[in-house]
Amino acid sequence: MSKGTVLTVVGARPQFVKSAVVSRAFSMQGQLTEKIIHTGQHFDDNMSRIFFDELNIPEPVWHLGIGGGSHAQNTGRAMEAIEKIIIEEKPEFVLVYGDTDSTLAGALAAAKANVPLAHVEAGLRSFNRVMPEEVNRVLTDHVSTLLFTPSDVATKNLANEGIKGDQVINVGDVMYDAALIFGKIAEQKSSILKSLKLEPRGFVLATLHRKENTDNFSRLNGILAGLGTSGRVVVLPLHPRTKNRILESGIAVPKNVMLIDPIGYLDMLMLERNAFMVATDSGGVQKEAYFQGVPCVTLRDETEWVELVELGVNKLVGASTAAIQDALNVSRFPDVALNIYGNGDSSMRIVEAVEKAIDRRRASEK
Numbered sequence: 001m002s003k004g005t006v007l008t009v010v011g012a013r014p015q016f017v018k019s020a021v022v023s024r025a026f027s028m029q030g031q032l033t034e035k036i037i038h039t040g041q042h043f044d045d046n047m048s049r050i051f052f053d054e055l056n057i058p059e060p061v062w063h064l065g066i067g068g069g070s071h072a073q074n075t076g077r078a079m080e081a082i083e084k085i086i087i088e089e090k091p092e093f094v095l096v097y098g099d100t101d102s103t104l105a106g107a108l109a110a111a112k113a114n115v116p117l118a119h120v121e122a123g124l125r126s127f128n129r130v131m132p133e134e135v136n137r138v139l140t141d142h143v144s145t146l147l148f149t150p151s152d153v154a155t156k157n158l159a160n161e162g163i164k165g166d167q168v169i170n171v172g173d174v175m176y177d178a179a180l181i182f183g184k185i186a187e188q189k190s191s192i193l194k195s196l197k198l199e200p201r202g203f204v205l206a207t208l209h210r211k212e213n214t215d216n217f218s219r220l221n222g223i224l225a226g227l228g229t230s231g232r233v234v235v236l237p238l239h240p241r242t243k244n245r246i247l248e249s250g251i252a253v254p255k256n257v258m259l260i261d262p263i264g265y266l267d268m269l270m271l272e273r274n275a276f277m278v279a280t281d282s283g284g285v286q287k288e289a290y291f292q293g294v295p296c297v298t299l300r301d302e303t304e305w306v307e308l309v310e311l312g313v314n315k316l317v318g319a320s321t322a323a324i325q326d327a328l329n330v331s332r333f334p335d336v337a338l339n340i341y342g343n344g345d346s347s348m349r350i351v352e353a354v355e356k357a358i359d360r361r362r363a364s365e366k
Helices: 013-029 045-054 071-089 101-112 132-142 152-160 174-189 192-196 217-227 240-249 265-274 283-291 306-311 321-328 346-365
Strands: 004-010 032-038 093-097 117-120 146-149 168-170 203-207 233-237 257-260 277-280 296-298 314-316
Touching: 004 013, 004 071, 004 101, 013 032, 013 045, 013 093, 013 174, 013 265, 013 283, 013 346, 032 071, 032 346, 045 265, 071 101, 093 101, 093 346, 101 117, 101 132, 117 132, 117 346, 146 152, 146 346, 152 168, 152 306, 174 265, 174 283, 174 346, 192 265, 203 265, 217 240, 217 321, 265 283, 277 283, 277 321, 283 296, 283 306, 283 314, 296 321, 306 314
Parallel strands: 004 032, 004 093, 093 117, 117 146, 146 168, 203 233, 203 277, 233 257, 277 296, 296 314
Antiparallel strands: none
């Protein structure tokens, strides 16, 4: 197989982590040349640069600098810029991750240019179309050539929408790959517990960034008040949007909530691994808590990771102060073996599937 080009589109923190392990697999296989497009959805050093540096992600060939606008603005601008790159590069595949505006922009640009599209983390559904992420997921899946699902639930979701067959491949979760690969590095390099003076299992780790929570001051107040009921320190790395909304609203931050700047993935792994409990509205952090064997309280009314709720290791509490208080003070959650998201070889399986698809297409064109 002569070398072809795969364009990878990233733009947000979770995508940087997923891209790190898949880019590593592309490099190890050596059959395809991967070129990265960074849309700039997360653009400051703490939200972006640190991830490329500490996870050894290949430097983006293109940095579009698109961010800070509305969902439609971000998607439209990125789609236009990505289309120009596709026309110039003539890639054999475009690869997108997850459910962000960058994901949808890459997907639509590829589909319009008639370039095969691979979607990593396909098939996730919260069944709440009010969430922009849900719209992005559904649209991306329905224009994809290869759909890499992380779980049986995700595969079934696609089948229910009429997407089935060889194009759907349950590869497991690339985030599990990342947790295994970078967990050992985090143990060696991260000093976050020492710098924050935290004891293992002595704190709660929280993240809070979704617009449904940050832009609704009633929900924001309910969540912060709920975190304040924990008898432990709550460490909250503060997303820029959340910081701005707290300042705008004048909501008091409880004394036990320790606000810190956004952190890199290695520090985040160490905090997750050593937390008593995780409270989050992030999809990725829900899984990362599971990978570390730490119970999770999800600050949303629904989740795309329903299997974790069914296992009993994740509790949905919304923005209810009382529900958050009850969940944070549970003594323990069920112990579950870490085996529902694959074997830690998801990234290699993705690369091999893309290579085979390119081989098949080349053979059919002869």
